[in-house]
Amino acid sequence: MVTTPATSGLSLGLSAIRHGYTLGRDFTAVIGGVTLNIAAGEFVALLGPSGCGKSTLLRLIAGLEAPHEGEILADGLPVAGPHPDRILMFQDPTLYPWRTVRQNVSLSQDISGKKDAAAVDDIISLVGLSGFERAWPHQLSGGMAQRAALARALINHPKLLLLDEPLGKLDALTRLTMQTELHRLWKERGFTAVMVTHDVEEALFLATRIVTLSARPARIVSDIQVDLPFHRHRDDPQVLQLRRDILTRLGHRDDW
Amino acid sequence: MSGTDISLTDRIGTRHPDAGITRRHPAILPWLPGPVWLADALVTWRWPDADDFPDTTLLAILFAVTGIALLTAAATGVLTKRAPWATALGSGFGAWEIAQAKLLSLPRPFFGTPQDLLDVFITDWHRLGDSLLHSLGLLAAGYTVGSLAGIATGIGLGRSKRFRYWVHPVLRAIGPLPPVALLPLTFVLIPSSWLAGEALMALASGFPAAILTWSGIAAVDPAYYDVARTMGARERFLTLRVALPAAMPQIFVGLFMGLGASFAMLIIAEMLGVKAGLGFYMQWAQGWAAYPNMYAALIVMSLMCTGLITLLFRLRDRILVWQKDGLKW
Numbered sequence: 373m374v375t376t377p378a379t380s381g382l383s384l385g386l387s388a389i390r391h392g393y394t395l396g397r398d399f400t401a402v403i404g405g406v407t408l409n410i411a412a413g414e415f416v417a418l419l420g421p422s423g424c425g426k427s428t429l430l431r432l433i434a435g436l437e438a439p440h441e442g443e444i445l446a447d448g449l450p451v452a453g454p455h456p457d458r459i460l461m462f463q464d465p466t467l468y469p470w471r472t473v474r475q476n477v478s479l480s481q482d483i484s485g486k487k488d489a490a491a492v493d494d495i496i497s498l499v500g501l502s503g504f505e506r507a508w509p510h511q512l513s514g515g516m517a518q519r520a521a522l523a524r525a526l527i528n529h530p531k532l533l534l535l536d537e538p539l540g541k542l543d544a545l546t547r548l549t550m551q552t553e554l555h556r557l558w559k560e561r562g563f564t565a566v567m568v569t570h571d572v573e574e575a576l577f578l579a580t581r582i583v584t585l586s587a588r589p590a591r592i593v594s595d596i597q598v599d600l601p602f603h604r605h606r607d608d609p610q611v612l613q614l615r616r617d618i619l620t621r622l623g624h625r626d627d628w
Numbered sequence: 629m630s631g632t633d634i635s636l637t638d639r640i641g642t643r644h645p646d647a648g649i650t651r652r653h654p655a656i657l658p659w660l661p662g663p664v665w666l667a668d669a670l671v672t673w674r675w676p677d678a679d680d681f682p683d684t685t686l687l688a689i690l691f692a693v694t695g696i697a698l699l700t701a702a703a704t705g706v707l708t709k710r711a712p713w714a715t716a717l718g719s720g721f722g723a724w725e726i727a728q729a730k731l732l733s734l735p736r737p738f739f740g741t742p743q744d745l746l747d748v749f750i751t752d753w754h755r756l757g758d759s760l761l762h763s764l765g766l767l768a769a770g771y772t773v774g775s776l777a778g779i780a781t782g783i784g785l786g787r788s789k790r791f792r793y794w795v796h797p798v799l800r801a802i803g804p805l806p807p808v809a810l811l812p813l814t815f816v817l818i819p820s821s822w823l824a825g826e827a828l829m830a831l832a833s834g835f836p837a838a839i840l841t842w843s844g845i846a847a848v849d850p851a852y853y854d855v856a857r858t859m860g861a862r863e864r865f866l867t868l869r870v871a872l873p874a875a876m877p878q879i880f881v882g883l884f885m886g887l888g889a890s891f892a893m894l895i896i897a898e899m900l901g902v903k904a905g906l907g908f909y910m911q912w913a914q915g916w917a918a919y920p921n922m923y924a925a926l927i928v929m930s931l932m933c934t935g936l937i938t939l940l941f942r943l944r945d946r947i948l949v950w951q952k953d954g955l956k957w
C-alpha cells in the first residue's frame with residue numbers, strides 16, 4: 373500500500389458550453405449549452421446516449437480543445453489548454469507500444485523531467501502490475517492494459533481525473549475489481565472525478581452525483597445527488613429505485 | 629547470397645517455428661558435407677588439369693581443410709541445420725571444378741575455373757581490399773548523410789504545415805527522378821567526383837527515408853498525441869518522443885529501400901565518374917577481359933551488400949524490440 377497524503381481535488385465550473393464540429397460543409401452541434409458546477413472531491417458520473425458528446429465534453433474540460441462558446445473554470449481559473457493537474461483517461465488504454473509498462477506509467481515524469489522511481493514502483497504495485505514492469509503492451513491482457521493506463525493517469529496525483537468509459541472493455545469480473553479499486557483510490561486521494569459510463573449500475577456504485585445528458589446536441593437532462601453511503605449493494609432497494617429512475621430519464625422506461 | 633532464410637520469429641514464446649524440424653533430419657546428414665569436400669580435394673589434386681591453371685594444389689588443400697573442419701563440426705554437433713547447404717555448396721564446387729578445370733566444357737575466358745578465382749584473391753587482394761574500403765567509405769558517408777537528412781525532412785513534412793507547403797512540391801519534383809539521371813549534371817557541377825558521388829547517394833537514400841518517415845508520422849494515432857498533451861507535453865516531446873518512435877517501423881522500411889538504392893548508385897557512380905572502388909575495379913576488369921577479377925569483385929560486392937543489410941537488420945531488431953514480430957534476415 374502507498375501512503376501518499378490525500379490530495380484535495382479541484383472544483384470545476386462549466387458555464388453555457390457550446391461546441392460542434394464541421395464535417396465537410398455541415399456543422400454539427402455536439403454540446404448544446406451545458407452549465408455544470410462540480411465541487412472539489414465530487415465523483416460525477418456522466419450518462420447519455422451514444423454519440424451525444426460525452427467524450428467531447430471531457431476533451432473540453434481536459435483542455436485538448438477549446439469550446440466554441442462558454443467558459444470552463446478549474447479552481448476559478450479559465451482552462452486555456454491541457455495541464456497535468458487534469459488528466460484524461462481515454463476510452464482505450466492507448467499505451468505506447470514502444471514503451472514498457474514501466475516506461476508507459478512514468479510517461480508524465482519524462483514529460484515534466486521530474487523522475488521519481490519510487491513513485492512509479494508504488495503506483496505499479498497499487499494497480500497490481502508488479503512483475504510486469506518490463507512487459508511490452510502487446511503482452512498484456514485488456515484488463516492489465518487498462519490498469520496500466522490508470523496507473524499512468526494517477527502517477528502525478530492529478531487533482532481532476534477525467535475517465536472516459538475506463539472499464540467499458542473489461543469482462544464483468546475484472547470490471548468489479550477495478551470499480552472497487554477506483555473507489556478506493558478516490559477515497560484515499562480525494563481527487564475530483566468525472567466519469568463517462570454507459571453502465572447505470574457502475575455509476576450508482578461509484579458516484580456521488582449522476583448527470584444525464586440528452587441526445588446530440590448534449591444538454592443536461594437530470595442531475596441527481598446520490599446520498600447513499602458507500603459499499604452500496606446492487607440489490608439495495610434504494611439503489612434499485614434510483615436505477616429505475618435514471619433509466620426512465622434516459623428514455624428506457626419500458627425496458628427492464 | 630546463400631543461407632538467408634526468411635522466417636517469422638515469435639518474440640514472446642521462445643519456440644522457433646522451425647524448432648521441430650531439425651530433429652527429423654536423419655543423424656547421418658551432418659556427416660555428409662565433410663566427405664563431399666574431401667572428395668573435391670581429391671579430384672582437384674589427382675585429376676590432371678585440362679590446361680595450365682594456377683594454384684591447383686592450394687585449392688585442393690583448401691578443399692581438404694574445409695572438409696576436415698566440417699567433419700569436426702559434425703563430430704562436435706555444431707553442424708546441424710546448415711549441413712544440407714554445406715553439402716550443396718561442396719557438390720557445386722566439385723561440379724564446377726570438374727566441368728571447367730578438368731573437362732574445360734565452357735568457353736574461356738568468360739567462364740573461369742575455381743583456381744582462377746582463387747588466384748585473383750591471392751595476387752590481387754590488395755587492390756580488391758582497397759576498392760572495398762573506398763566503396764564502403766563512399767557508401768557510409770553518402771548513405772548516413774542522406775538517411776539522416778531524409779528522416780529530418782520526413783519529420784518536418786509530418787509535423788509542420790509550413791515546412792510541408794514549401795518542401796512538398798520540391799520533393800515531388802525531384803524525388804521520383806532516378807538519381808542516376810542527375811549523374812552527368814552532378815559530375816559537371818561538383819568538381820570533386822567523390823563529393824558528387826556522395827551527393828547522389830545521399831539523394832538516393834534520402835528520398836525513400838523522407839517519404840516513409842512522413843507517411844509513418846502521418847499514420848500515428850492522434851490519441852497518442854492527446855495522451856502526452858493531457859500530461860503537459862510540448863511540441864518537442866510530441867515530435868521526438870511520440871511521433872518518431874511511433875513511425876520507426878515505417879522509417880526502417882525507408883532505410884532499407886534507401887540502402888538498396890544507394891548500392892545501385894554507388895556502383896554506377898564508381899563506374900562512370902569516381903575512379904576508384906569496386907564498381908571501378910569491375911569496369912577495369914571488363915576492359916582488360918580479366919573475367920576472374922570481375923567474378924572476384926562481384927563476390928566481394930555481394931559480401932559487402934549483404935553485410936550492410938545484416939547490420940541494418942541488427943539495428944532494426946534492437947530499436948524495434950517492442951514489435952510483436954518481424955522479418956528475420
Ligand SMILES: Nc1ncnc2c1ncn2[C@@H]1O[C@H](COP(=O)(O)OP(=O)(O)OP(=O)(O)O)[C@@H](O)[C@H]1O
Nearest residue numbers: 393394395402421422423424425426427428429588
Ligand atoms: N474530431 C471530430 N470531428 C468531427 N466530428 C466529431 C469529432 N469528434 C466527435 N465528433 C462528433 O461529435 C459527436 C459526439 O462525439 P463523442 O465522441 O463526444 O460522443 P460520445 O457521447 O462520447 O459517444 P460514445 O458514447 O459512443 O463514446 C459525434 O456525432 C461525433 O461524430
Ligand SMILES: [Mg+2]
Nearest residue numbers: 426427463536
Ligand atoms: Mg465516447
